[in-house]
Amino acid sequence: MNLSLLIFIPLLTAFVILLCRGEKQVRAAALAGGVAQMLAGFILLVAFWQERETGNTTQMLFQYNHQWFSPLQINYHVGVDGISVAMILLTSFVVLAGILVSWKLEKMSKEFFFLLIFLSIGAYGYFISLDLFTLFFFLEIAVIPKFLLIGIWGSGKKQYSAMKLALMLMGGSAMVFVGLLGLYFNTNAAGGLHSFDLTQIAQMHIPLRVQKLFFPFVFGGFGVFGALFPFHTWVPDGHSSAPTAASMFLAGISMKLGGYGCLRVATYLMPDAAHAYAPVIIVLATIAIIYGAFATMMQTDLKYINAYSSVSHCGFVLLGIAMLTQTSINGAVMQMVSHGLMTALFFAAIGMIYDRMHTRVAAQLGGLLKIMPFISTVFVLAGLCSLGLPGLSGFVAEATVFMGAWQNPDTLYRVATILSCASIVVTAVYILRAVGQAIMGPLKKTDQGNVGDASWNEKFAAVILLAGILAIGVAPFWLYKLISPAAEVVIQHVTNAVIKN
């Protein structure tokens, strides 16, 4: 399969949208593009399985390498392993659901869908990049559309949130930038040349001094995207001000860019430093998990509840990565996929409720199950997934992270694991309280007239995401089989480095 298709399909869609006239054409084009993306994602999955079935154990499949700026050894180099495939599938799910959820949007719908599709170019390109320049290029592509989406179509203090998000994310990518340059000028490829190529750098030994100097830049920079404490402050504002589809994208995909970068670039390319800095990251991740959970308890706005809980949940991703066992990294990737689907579903449900009830404050809602059973069910399911109910994806992912984390016998690691486990109780408290307030009980807000249940497009969106959640929750082994070999490569790398020292 030609991976560049994943970039060209959204690019083409975006161009077509620009040429469209009228809302109907725009919607049709966006939907067609979204479906095409999803198909491409599934084709990729099948092709990937087939290659693996036939015994192709090359780390990265479907590689394509094209010289871009050859004097500087910058290439357009793409390829995928199991982790990337999982993330690409996640992206296609969330983008399609996002398009469907914003179906009825009236204000500047052309620009909206254009930016949304454009955003997905950044995500796809990022997940398939094997060249650090390409990776960085796509990482930054995915920032400015968010700024516009939040600032133009958002709600609340949207201008402030948009600016905060853009500056913090670009700050993160500036840190990554410094780190990548530091790596580049300390690589020695054939002929004394430097290299941005991820697979090549992985084979070289970067001096420990260099790793220790630049690991914080790279990990911290990606950590900003992944809501690493104390760089998480953009998350609540950004998510809650954004329009529904943008919130879904932000929490569902954008935060995963960070986790993916921490794993693929920081940990994989600088294994010694990853090992050395692991305690620091574990402490920060644990703080994020617990602080996020308790901060969520204090929220009344449903969107803020989900946004703060995202900080807590994404803490598991970073915790899993920093624990540096194969199981924990598996768990971290699963958590990325699971949280991506779950949080997108949650935001979609909140968006649907807000469209009908014009408030997002849980205490003002109530009894929604009576008037909108479908949306309420979706909301409850998303909540249950968030608190880790067995049978849904959240349980699988979090349990894997904890099992992996427990494999480290060190006291600090054990304490961190226990504390993180304990946060699940807090999660249960705020989720169940929100469900109780908003969904159950008597109908409090009756002044909205006759509000209907979900329309076809909303149902469709919810079903897509729910299917993903159930597919992981009920039968996690396919995802495990997809991720595990890729995670093993990373862990092998770290183990080798540690033994060598």
Next chain:
Amino acid sequence: MTNEFYVLMKFELLVALIIFILLFMKVGSSSWSNKKVLVAVNLLLLVNFVFGFFMNSDGTLFGEMFRTNKMVELQKNMLNLGALIISAQSYSWLKNHAHVMEFYMLLLSTLLGMFFMMSAGNFLMFYLGLELSTIPLAAICNFDLEKRQSSEAAIKFIILSALSSALLLFGISLVYGTTGTLNFSELPGHLNGSALQLFAFILILAGFAFKISIVPFHLWTADVYEGSPVAVAAYLSVISKAAFLFVFTSVLYTVFKPIAGSWYNMLFLLSVLTMFTGNLFAVRQNNLKRFLAFSSITQMGFILVGISGSNQMGYASVVYFLLIYIFSNLGAFGVVAFVSAVTGKENMDDYKAFYKTNPFLASVLSVSLFSLAGIPPTAGFFGKFFLIMAGAERGNYILISIAALNMIISLYYYLRVVQTMFMEESRATIERLPVNIFAKLAMLVCVAGILAIGFVPWIYHYIYALSL
């Protein structure tokens, strides 16, 4: 000699020819309407630009006074392109102006001066070109004839130019005193880093710093930009700066190479100062011309980061960045110039909800600002990336981190303009403006350049191969 003369001096001769054509048009008949003149001039400039691609060769003339090579010719043609874009953009400003011919004659004289300066093989020739480029510039700063501010800008410009020329001349004379030659090819052998030579170098550096507005020699910039017509401000910030930067870089890398150790630290300090000062002042501007002035100061700081890298990568990244800078900055100036010419509005507040009434102009301005901020997929991303990459080559990661930090600060104020245009809910203060074909074409060229350059890597390869 004669054929060689025509080929090597092709750029200078063509520009001089256009000046003469304009002169004959002016003297010969007074019945030319402004519109006809503008069409004719723009066509001539287009021809001039297209000719720039042909018959390029290396060589020297007049006993090494004048030298040219493919790199210099590429740079000259970049300036030709910039002049063409500015000329097309100022159509709506000039079509009712009483002195179009004079404007173009003066403008092209400065261009001619810059070409001589860039081709100089000797400090004397360099100074000659510099003065030819500066004095007419002061005259066209005053071309909003009825505005007091415009005259003020011209006076400021000419006085500070004279000061910087004096510094340069002092430096040059010291160089001559210590080495006995002013020839670029002989100088490196005579430079030994003695105290007097370093002093001379500092004076020359200060002279250049005035021209390309590097902090602490930047104070004239914002005032002159604000006072002069927008087209002239664009010319000052793009063409004039690019020309001086080309000369500056090549002089540093060739003539002053023996004392590279000393100027490296100076550039480090100057670039940090320039980036911070430009940024911090740009944040507070409301007038878009002043805003662009400070933003261009910041860009100069980034360029210094690139210059402080090692030879080939540094030189290539500077030239590449300037190529992109021409498109990005002219795109931004183009919109501001157009709106200013039609409505007289130049403040950021006037651009509230600009997208609602003028989606095309707002999009062009946004894309240009994104490019200036260095956001992919615009070309500015590649330009900034390579500049900072060149700066990182010597392992000075403190400088790189500061540059990265400044990219964030600069992003803030570029995004603020975008925010004003797209996100303000209030009624737009500028009504829908019909864009004339010249301005539209110029803007489209800028946008096309901004979007395409990064994806046409042979441009970079070509520049890199030439910057030995």
